[in-house]
Amino acid sequence: MRDQGLQNPTDKPLRLSGTRFTATYLLHGPAIDAQRAAEDLCIEQTIEYPADLVRDEGIRSQIFGRTLALDPVHPHLTRATISFAVEIAGGELTQLLNTLFGNISLKPGIRLVDVEPVPELIAPYRGPRFGTAGLRELLQAPTRPLLATALKPMGLPADVLADLAHDLALGGIDLIKDDHGLADQEFGHFRERVERCSAAVRKAAAKTGRPCLYAPNVSGPADQLRQRARFAKAAGAGALLVAPGLVGFDAMRMLADDDSVALPILCHPALLGSFVVHPSHGIGHGVLLGTLARLGGADISIFPNHGGRFSFSTQDCREIVQACRAPLSANRAILPAPAGGMRVDRVAEMRQFYGDDVVLLIGGDLHRSSNLIERCGELRDLVAGG
Amino acid sequence: MRDQGLQNPTDKPLRLSGTRFTATYLLHGPAIDAQRAAEDLCIEQTIEYPADLVRDEGIRSQIFGRTLALDPVHPHLTRATISFAVEIAGGELTQLLNTLFGNISLKPGIRLVDVEPVPELIAPYRGPRFGTAGLRELLQAPTRPLLATALKPMGLPADVLADLAHDLALGGIDLIKDDHGLADQEFGHFRERVERCSAAVRKAAAKTGRPCLYAPNVSGPADQLRQRARFAKAAGAGALLVAPGLVGFDAMRMLADDDSVALPILCHPALLGSFVVHPSHGIGHGVLLGTLARLGGADISIFPNHGGRFSFSTQDCREIVQACRAPLSANRAILPAPAGGMRVDRVAEMRQFYGDDVVLLIGGDLHRSSNLIERCGELRDLVAGG
Numbered sequence: 225m226r227d228q229g230l231q232n233p234t235d236k237p238l239r240l241s242g243t244r245f246t247a248t249y250l251l252h253g254p255a256i257d258a259q260r261a262a263e264d265l266c267i268e269q270t271i272e273y274p275a276d277l278v279r280d281e282g283i284r285s286q287i288f289g290r291t292l293a294l295d296p297v298h299p300h301l302t303r304a305t306i307s308f309a310v311e312i313a314g315g316e317l318t319q320l321l322n323t324l325f326g327n328i329s330l331k332p333g334i335r336l337v338d339v340e341p342v343p344e345l346i347a348p349y350r351g352p353r354f355g356t357a358g359l360r361e362l363l364q365a366p367t368r369p370l371l372a373t374a375l376k377p378m379g380l381p382a383d384v385l386a387d388l389a390h391d392l393a394l395g396g397i398d399l400i401k402d403d404h405g406l407a408d409q410e411f412g413h414f415r416e417r418v419e420r421c422s423a424a425v426r427k428a429a430a431k432t433g434r435p436c437l438y439a440p441n442v443s444g445p446a447d448q449l450r451q452r453a454r455f456a457k458a459a460g461a462g463a464l465l466v467a468p469g470l471v472g473f474d475a476m477r478m479l480a481d482d483d484s485v486a487l488p489i490l491c492h493p494a495l496l497g498s499f500v501v502h503p504s505h506g507i508g509h510g511v512l513l514g515t516l517a518r519l520g521g522a523d524i525s526i527f528p529n530h531g532g533r534f535s536f537s538t539q540d541c542r543e544i545v546q547a548c549r550a551p552l553s554a555n556r557a558i559l560p561a562p563a564g565g566m567r568v569d570r571v572a573e574m575r576q577f578y579g580d581d582v583v584l585l586i587g588g589d590l591h592r593s594s595n596l597i598e599r600c601g602e603l604r605d606l607v608a609g610g
Numbered sequence: 611m612r613d614q615g616l617q618n619p620t621d622k623p624l625r626l627s628g629t630r631f632t633a634t635y636l637l638h639g640p641a642i643d644a645q646r647a648a649e650d651l652c653i654e655q656t657i658e659y660p661a662d663l664v665r666d667e668g669i670r671s672q673i674f675g676r677t678l679a680l681d682p683v684h685p686h687l688t689r690a691t692i693s694f695a696v697e698i699a700g701g702e703l704t705q706l707l708n709t710l711f712g713n714i715s716l717k718p719g720i721r722l723v724d725v726e727p728v729p730e731l732i733a734p735y736r737g738p739r740f741g742t743a744g745l746r747e748l749l750q751a752p753t754r755p756l757l758a759t760a761l762k763p764m765g766l767p768a769d770v771l772a773d774l775a776h777d778l779a780l781g782g783i784d785l786i787k788d789d790h791g792l793a794d795q796e797f798g799h800f801r802e803r804v805e806r807c808s809a810a811v812r813k814a815a816a817k818t819g820r821p822c823l824y825a826p827n828v829s830g831p832a833d834q835l836r837q838r839a840r841f842a843k844a845a846g847a848g849a850l851l852v853a854p855g856l857v858g859f860d861a862m863r864m865l866a867d868d869d870s871v872a873l874p875i876l877c878h879p880a881l882l883g884s885f886v887v888h889p890s891h892g893i894g895h896g897v898l899l900g901t902l903a904r905l906g907g908a909d910i911s912i913f914p915n916h917g918g919r920f921s922f923s924t925q926d927c928r929e930i931v932q933a934c935r936a937p938l939s940a941n942r943a944i945l946p947a948p949a950g951g952m953r954v955d956r957v958a959e960m961r962q963f964y965g966d967d968v969v970l971l972i973g974g975d976l977h978r979s980s981n982l983i984e985r986c987g988e989l990r991d992l993v994a995g996g
C-alpha cells in the first residue's frame with residue numbers, strides 16, 4: 225500500500241545543473257485562457273503526467289516546465305516564455321525537438337517562435353562544418369552571392385543529367401544540386417547519376433579553373449544514408465543535399481558530423497511545410513529553417529522565396545535569414561538559399577532584400593534560353609566581383 | 611547551341627512499367643481554381659520544372675502526375691484524384707513521402723487524404739512484423755482489448771521506474787512503454803533504465819504467468835538507433851517505442867525490419883501533429899497514423915483519443931482505426947492505441963467505439979489510487995475474457 229501518485233522514495237534526490245533555456249510560444253486563443261494553456265504546455269512537454277500526483281519536490285522544481293512570462297500581443301494572442309531544464313533535451317536533437325514541440329504539435333493554436341541558444345543546450349551539436357565562411361573559401365567567392373541550380377527533371381538518363389551539370393558548371397554556377405525528387409529510382413539510379421555528374425562537374429571546373437560543387441540528393445533509407453554520403457564523397461561530389469523532413473533532422477546531423485564525408489550540407493525543406501504554413505500553429509520559419517537546420521549541421525538552408533510558386537511572405541523569409549545569421553552559441557552562420565520559381569530577372573531585387581550572403585537558387589528559368597552556358601554566364605555577370 | 615528546354619537526346623527512351631497509383635487530395639479554395647491547382651501539384655510533385663520546357667514525350671506521358679478526377683465537394687473544396695508512376699516513389703519510404711507531400715507541404719490548402727495501395731507500390735515494404743494477430747499471439751490474448759500504460763514521469767531514477775513497471779505488469783497490463791520523453795538523459799540513462807525495467811517486467815511476468823511486454827523508447831540519434839534497439843532486445847525488452855516524427859518514418863521501418871531485433875513496434879505521434887491538426891492542410895489522420903505507420907513497420911499506432919487532452923475528433927479517430935485495419939496489399943492489420951488523458955471509467959465507451967481490436971493506453975489515471983496493482987486489476991477485469 226502507498227499513497228496516491230508518485231514520488232521518488234530513494235535517497236538519491238534529483239540534482240540537475242539548474243541551467244535552463246527558454247522557448248517562446250505564441251498561444252492563439254482568448255488571453256484569459258493563456259495561463260492555463262502555458263501551464264498545460266509546461267506539463268505536456270515534460271512529465272506528461274497529472275501534476276497534482278507528483279509530490280516529489282525535485283521533479284516539481286527542476287523537471288516541470290516553467291512559465292516565465294505571458295505577454296499579451298492582442299486579445300487573442302499571447303506570447304509565452306517557458307523555461308526547461310537543459311538536461312531534459314538530453315544533448316540529442318531528437319529529444320530537443322520532442323521537448324520543444326513533440327506532443328503539443330498535436331494541439332492547434334500553439335506556435336514555437338524562439339529558442340534561447342544557451343551554450344549548455346547548443347554545445348552537444350557540432351553544427352555546420354563549413355558555414356558561410358567555409359563555403360566562400362571552398363568556392364573562392366569571398367563576398368558575392370553564390371549561384372545554385374538543380375538538376376532536373378526526373379526521367380532524364382544519368383548521362384544527360386551529367387551533360388547538363390557540365391554545362392551549368394561551365395557557365396559559372398557554384399553549386400549544382402540534384403532535384404530532391406531524384407532518389408534511387410529504376411529510371412535514375414543513385415550511383416550512376418552521382419558518378420557521372422561528379423565527374424562532369426569536375427571536368428568543367430578543370431576547364432574553367434573555377435570550383436563548382438555538385439550536391440547529390442542522399443535523402444533515402446535510414447540504413448543507406450551513410451553509405452550514400454560516403455559513395456558520393458568517393459565519387460567526387462562536392463556537397464550533399466539532405467531533406468530533414470524526409471530523413472529526420474538528426475540524420476542530417478549525422479551526415480554533417482561524418483568526418484569521413486566532411487562535405488557541405490544543403491538542407492531541403494521537403495515535407496517540412498506543414499510546420500510553418502499555418503501562422504497559428506507549428507514552428508516559426510526562423511526556428512525551423514534557420515536554428516534547427518543549423519543544429520542539424522546544414523551549411524545552406526533552401527526555402528521558397530517570397531513571390532515565387534509558394535506562399536512564404538517577405539517576413540517569413542526575413543526570419544529565416546536572421547536565424548541563419550544570428551549568434552547560436554559557437555555555431556557558424558549559414559547561407560539562406562531562397563528558391564522556388566526564381567528568375568534571373570529577380571537577381572537585383574533579391575540582392576537588395578537578402579544582401580550578398582545568400583545562395584541564389586534558380587532552376588527552370590535558366591533553361592529559358594537557347595544557350596544554357598551563355599544564360600548561366602549572364603547570371604554570373606549579375607553577381608560579378610568578389 | 612540547342613533549342614530552349616530539355617529533352618532526352620539519347621536513343622534510350624524512358625520505359626516505365628505503366629503501373630500507376632492514385633493519391634487523393636482535398637484542394638481548399640474556389641472550385642474554379644481546382645484544375646490549375648491539381649495541375650500544379652502534378653508538376654510540383656514530379657518534375658518540378660516548367661512543364662512547357664519539357665518536350666520529351668516519355669517524361670511527359672510517364673513521369674508527369676496526372677489529374678484523373680476533380681470532384682467538387684462544395685464550392686470551396688474539390689477532391690482531386692492524381693496518379694503517379696509507381697517507379698517515382700522508388701521503393702523507398704522517404705521518396706514515397708516526398709512524392710505524396712514533399713514540396714506541396716509548403717503550400718497551404720492541400721490535404722492528402724488517400725493513397726491507393728497498389729501492390730507494386732506497397733511490395734517494397736515488409737510492413738508490420740507482428741500486426742494485430744502477431745501481438746495477440748505474443749500476449750496470449752486472442753480477442754480482448756490489450757492494455758497499455760506508460761512509465762513516467764521523467765526524473766524518477768531507473769530503479770523506481772523499474773519498481774513501477776513491475777507493479778504494472780503484476781497488475782495485468784500487457785504493454786508497458788517508456789514515456790516518449792524518456793531518452794538518454796543525465797538524470798535517466800537509457801541503458802540503465804532498459805536493463806532494470808526489462809528485468810522487472812520479466813520478473814513480474816514470471817510471477818503471474820502472463821506475458822507482458824516492456825517497450826523502451828529508442829527514438830534517438832540516427833547513428834544510435836540500431837544500437838539502442840539491439841541493446842533493448844539483448845536486455846530482454848519485449849517491444850520498442852519509436853516516434854517517426856522525431857527519427858523519420860524510414861528509421862522506424864529500419865528498426866522494424868531488423869531481424870536481429872524482431873520486436874513489435876509502437877509508433878508514437880510526437881511532432882507529427884502539425885501534419886494533421888489543420889483540416890485544410892497536411893495529411894489525413896488515417897493516411898499518416900494508419901497507412902504510413904504500417905508502411906513504416908508499426909504494429910501499434912498510438913494517437914490522442916477524442917475527448918482527451920488533445921483535439922482529435924471522433925471522425926479523426928475513426929479514420930485512423932480504418933486505416934490500421936484496411937487492406938494494404940500484403941501488409942498486416944495493426945492495432946490502434948487511443949491515448950492522451952484516458953481514464954479507466956471510459957473503457958466501456960472506448961470498447962464500444964473501437965471494438966476489441968484496440969490497445970487501451972491509460973497513463974496517469976492508473977495512479978489515482980492508493981494501490982496501483984489493484985487499480986490495474988480493476989482495469990484488467992473490465993476487459994476480462996479472451
